[in-house]
Amino acid sequence: MIKESRGVSAWCIDHPVATILLTFALVLLGSIAFPRLPLAPLPEAEFPTIQVSAQLPGASPQTMASSVATPLEVQFSAIPGMTQMTSSSALGTTTLTLQFTLSKSIDTAAQEVQAAINTASGKLPKDMPTLPTWRKVNPADSPVLILSVSSSQMPGTELSDYAETLLARQLSQIDGVGQINITGQQRPAIRVQASADKLAAIGLTLADIRQAIQQTSLNLAKGALYGKSSISTLSTNDQLFQPEEYDQLIVSYKNGAPVQLKDVARVIRGSEDAYVQAWSGDEPGVNLVISRQPGANIVETVDRIQAALPGLEAMLPASVQVKVLIDRTQTIRASLHEVEMTLLIAILLVVAVMALFLRQLSATLIVSSVLGVSLVASFALMYVMGFSLNNLTLVAIVIAVGFVVDDAIVVVENIHRHLEAGDGMREAAIKGAGEIGFTVVSISFSLIAAFIPLLFMGGVVGRLFKEFALTATSTILISVVVSLTLAPTLAALFMRAPVHHEHSKPGFGERLLAVYERNLRRALAHQRTMFGLFCVTLCLAIAGYVFIPKGFFPIQDTGFVLGTTEAAADVSFTDMVAKHKALAEIVAADPAVQAFSHSVGVSGSNQTIANGRFWIALKPQDQRDVSASAFIDRIRPQLMKIPGIVLYLRAGQDINLSSGPSRAQYQYVVKSNDGDTLNTWTQRLTEKLRTNPAFRDLSNDLQTGGSVTHINIDRGAAARFGLTASDVDEALYDAFGQRQINEYQTETNQYNVILELDAAQRGKAESLNYFYLRSPLTGEMVPLSALARFDVPTSGPLSIAHDGMFPAANLSFNLAPGVALGDAVLQLNQAKNEIGMPASVNGYFQGAAQAFQSSLASQPWLILAALVAVYIILGVLYESFVHPLTIISTLPSAGLGALIMLWLLGQDFSIMALIGLVLLIGIVKKNGILMIDFALEAQRGGLSPEEAIYKACITRFRPIIMTTLAALLGALPLMLGHGTGAELRQPLGIAVVGGLLVSQALTLFTTPVIYLWLERLFHRPTPAPAPAITL
Structure with missing residues (x-):
């Protein structure tokens, strides 16, 4: 056996006070760190994303796409590190979303985006009110908080003003708060509604009104009077604030008499956009939809907002009510609480198993102490690494419960065996820890090796599981140290030899061992049958992986x-409001x-x-x-x-990888260089998929049914009056574009003055017949009908989307219950082939579906990498090419068990199930290590391979069963959990439990056969003793 060495374990046994105090320091650090760990649903894993917004009120979607989106896209396309560029252009607005590689600094990207906007500014329309603006966003992120602002007494414009100037502005200054979208906002404005008939009657145009207002309502610097004894600032009444003041404004003189604005227009205090409305339930009001900044902690951000609300509410009028409508942190906290309860249950189950097998209070308490110290100390390392308490890091700790006690069980059980052999407490502790140290290191380092590939996973999935892998690895490393220091120290102080009464009944472990011993003899007597069983298991595991439905992340219930x-597309605002209210009643x-x-x-x-x-x-x-x-x-x-x-x-979902808001969970993007071709084939693909029952809520974002009234300008006729197409466009913009012609400032905000035709005229196509322009040649009023022909309204797009500068359309879909994402991907590609989609139209999956395709391609490599990493570590530890193969032979049965359990419970093979399979690679080979390590040592002692492996199986049976049950019971609460967030945790627990059940039933019998088969195959001589590892 391995010789006793005066290493770390022996030193700790000789210095119990120092060992206990150092352990206490670890616990203290972990206890201090735990309440300081931020709470989050998942680790931060966001693509750096910047959203650019541009407005040109009244401009058609085609104008916004060609005149605004395209010049910006040309400049943005040159920015390095950009992975995706999409744009959406609608009436008067364009939004571009720029997504960058994970390694790109969001601040660097922001600087480059601003530089690109500056470069493109010279090619943008001159009459844009402002240059495009940008913000750092996570456009796919759900809002973290929605506030309802309502009042039964206050007009909507005044309520909106309070929501913007007081609430939104103050809340946006809170650390972590990102975009605040005010839905239903009726921003105050002065609206000048001119009468085309009255203007034409006295020879005026809308341009005259616009120029008059711009020249007579100003807010410019005036200077100051600098006297000998004082300075007096100059102020004038140059700025108009009230509709009554605008009424008195003189637009022109006709026949020596002034024409006031009230003679040709009605001036009212209204809202900037009258076609918006929001409700909290059935109560009209204004809603503040608050998103977090990229990288900000959700829980901390919402806590800061909640703390600030009482002070802000006190500043509002008494009639204004502010209430929290939706708070996402409630489910986040509930989910984390469920994981914490799962952790507690796992600890209790594992401790119960220890008590059942060890049947000694001191031994059980020692193992429990190692478990508690390791878990608490891991919080300190999480804090140092900047991790949060989230669903994945807590699951890593739950799973680590089984790993952590493995080390302590192996050490304590070996000490227990020496005590049973008659050694004294100190001698048994030194011998037990010294003998088993190499095994403990082998188990732990080969387990850690299985996590190494997770650290090198790319993309968002890699970011998500980096914290998971490092948390589990840190906990395992701590457990190795504590198991080889604290455990033997406590054993030397408190663990006594078990007392066997003459007529005492054998314990559960002894009875189980007797059953195993009988069946082991049978297995060794039928080695060909057992080897055949191993081969069948391997083939079934491979086949099961190939054919099991595959998915991405489970759909969560948040x-x-x-x-x-x-x-x-041509619905009126009034009808839209009525339909929304009908939907709201059902909800x-x-x-x-x-x-x-x-x-x-x-x-x-x-x-x-x-x-x-x-x-x-x-x-x-x-x-x-x-x-x-x-x-x-x-x-x-x-x-x-x-x-x-x-x-x-x-x-x-807590995991949302879309580049923007979507109608459903999954997206597919169709692209073409021709818009008509794109529309045709997108609709054909949509209709084809609607016949497939696997797809639910299928839709595309092509809104081509909007009504378009086209005006054909006769340039020759216009030229005869000295008019141009530009003059016509300007006149139409004044009349129908809700043109922002001026602004006025107060102490708290800035508001717009909007010019338009009166409501009765701007909604009718017939109004174009009574619309006049002034000829600069003759000064006479020229009807628009003399310069242009009005076509019958046709259909046109309400919005135009680009993807990478090409026309694009987005298909969104959910999946029917029981349909795996992998199957849906195959069926969508099959549908493309069946309709004969041409090569000029191509597409790709976006968001979660795209990440699924990437992860699916890398899954076999990830599993292979984990196997290779484990093989290398074991090969180095055992200085052998062969014995690691014996240990790895335990894995096919684990993989088969995981796949069978997932199939039986109706789960697809998701990313969480894959992580469970990787964990099994680290867990299950422990059985082989415990057997092979003892067998090799026994062979060095002179036993034959058959005798050595038989003795190894019998001697190590109890720690094998105990460690396997510990790992199984650690994962069982994850499998059986049904609380908040259980959907994310269940597949991992199912895979681990299923794998352990099947592997435990098979590997106890197949591993010794594989060991003997490889011994005979390679005819290896008895290896030289391995160098003693000082522990």
């Missing part, structure tokens, strides 16, 4: 549902709904009147009878009864 509405009636908000109109990510937004908070899971996905399935048929509108719902 208690938050997002919705996007779509109506006919409000569902018993699972706790609160909800919805909005219509152009606001934030919503670019057209034909679309709206819903945000739905579900009740806590223990207060509702359906999951978020089941809620969507239940309410979908009722929502479809509302004619003329569709509400697309998707469950909010």
Whole structure:
């Protein structure tokens, strides 16, 4: 056996006070770090993303796409490190989303984006109110908090002003707060509504009104009077604030008499955009949809907002009510609490197993002490590495419960065996720790080797699991140290030899060992059968991996549902409001709904009147009878009864990899260099997929049914009057573009003055016949009908999307229950082939589906890398090419067990299941290490391979069973959990439990056969003793 060495274990046994105090220091550091760890749903794993916004009020989607989006895209395309560039152009607005590689600094990207905007500014339309602006965003991120602002007494414009100037501005200054989208905002404005008839009657145009207002309502510097004894600042009444002041403004003189603005127009105090509305439930108001900054901690950000709200509410009028409508941190905290309870249950189960097998209080307490110290100390390392307490790091700790006790069990059990042999407490502790030290190092380092490939995974998935892998690795390393220092020290002080009574019944472990011994003899007597069983297991494991349905991340129930509405492209605002209210009544009636908000109109990510937004908070899971996905399935048929509108719902996810808001969980992008070709084949693909029951909520974002009234300018006729196409465009913009012609400032904000035709005239195509321009040659009024022909309204796009400067369309879809993402990917590609999509039209999956394709391609390599890493570590430790193969032979049965359990429980092979499989690679080979390590030592002592492996199996049976049960019971709460966030944890627990059950049943018999087979195959001589490892 390995010789006793005066190493770390012996030193700790000789210095118990120092050992205990150093251990206490570890616990103290972990206890201090734990409350300082930030809370989060998942580790930070966001692509650096910048969103650029540009406005040109009144400009058509085609104009915005060609005149605004394209010049910007040309400049942005030269920025290094950009992985994706998309744009969406609608009436008067363009939004571009730029996504960069994970290694790109968001600050560097922001500087380059600003430089590109400056370069492109010379090619943008001259009449843009402002240059494009940018912000750092995570456009796919769900809002972290939605506030409802309402008042039964205050007008909507005044309420919106308070929401913007007081609430939004103050909240945006809070650390961690990102974009605040004010839905339903009716921003105050002065609206000048001119009468085309009155203007034409006295020979004036809208341009005369615009110029008069711009020249007579100003806010310029005036200077000051510098006297000998004082300085007096000059001030004038040059700025107009009230509609009554605008009424008195003189536009022109006709026949010596002044023409005031009130003679040709009605001036009112209204809102900047009258076509927006939002509700909290059924109560009209304004909603503040708050997102976090990229990288900001959700829980800390929301806590800061909640702390600031009382002070802000005190500054509002008494009639204004502010309430929290949706708070995502409630489900985040509930999910983390569930994991903490899972951790506690796992610890209790593992300790119970120790007590069952060791049957000695002192031994059980020693193992429990090692477990507690290792777990608590790991929090200190998490704090140093900048990690958070999230679902993945806590799952890593739960899984590590089984790993941590492995080391302590092996050490304590070996000491226990020496005590049973008659050694004294100190002698047994020194011998037991010295003999087993190499085995403990082998088990732990080969386990850590399985995590190494996770650290090199690319993309967002790699970012997510980096904290998982490092947390588990840190905990294992701490457990190695504690198991070889604290455990033998406590054993030397408190662990006594077991007392065997003459008539005492054999314990559970002894009875189990007797059963195993009988069956082991049978297995060794039928080695060919056992080897054949191993080969069958290997083949079934490979076949199972190939054929099992594969997915990405499980769909979570975060208690938050997002919705996007779509109506006919030419729907009126009034009809859209009525349809939204009908949908809201159905949502409000569902018993699972706790609160909800919805909005219509152009606001934030919503670019057209034909679309709206819903945000739905579900009740806590223990207060509702359906999951978020089941809620969507239940309410979908009722929502479809509302004619003329569709509400697309998707469950909010902690992992959202889309580059922007989406109608469903998964997206597919279709691109072409020709817009008409794109529209044709996108619609064909959409219709084809709608016949496939695997796809739900299928839609595309092509909104080509908008009404377009085309005006054909007769340039020759216009020239005869001295007019140009530019003059016509300017006149139309004044009349129908809600043109912002001026602004006025107060102490708290800046507001716009908007010029337009009166409401009765600007909504009718017939008004074009009574629309006049002034000829600069003759001064006479020329009707527009003399210069242009008005075509019958045709259909046109409400929005135009680009992807990488090419016309693009996005298909969104959810999956039917039981359908794996991998199957859906195959069926979508098959549908493309069946409809004969030409090569000029191509597409790719985006977001989660794209990440799934990438991870699917890398899965075999990840598994192979884990196997190779384990083989290398074992080969180095054992100085052998052969014995690592014996140890790795335990893995096929584990893989088969994991796949069978996933299949039986209806789970697809997701990323979480893959991580469970990688964990099994580290866990299961422990059985082989415990056997092979003892067998090799026994062979060096003169035993034959058959005798050595038999004795190894019998001697190490108890620690094998104990460590396997510990790992299994550590994963069992993850498998059986049904609380908040359980969807994410269950596949990992299922894979680990299934793998351990099958591998434990088979490897106890196949591993000794594989060992003997390799011994005979390679005819290796008895190896020289390995150098003693000082521990």
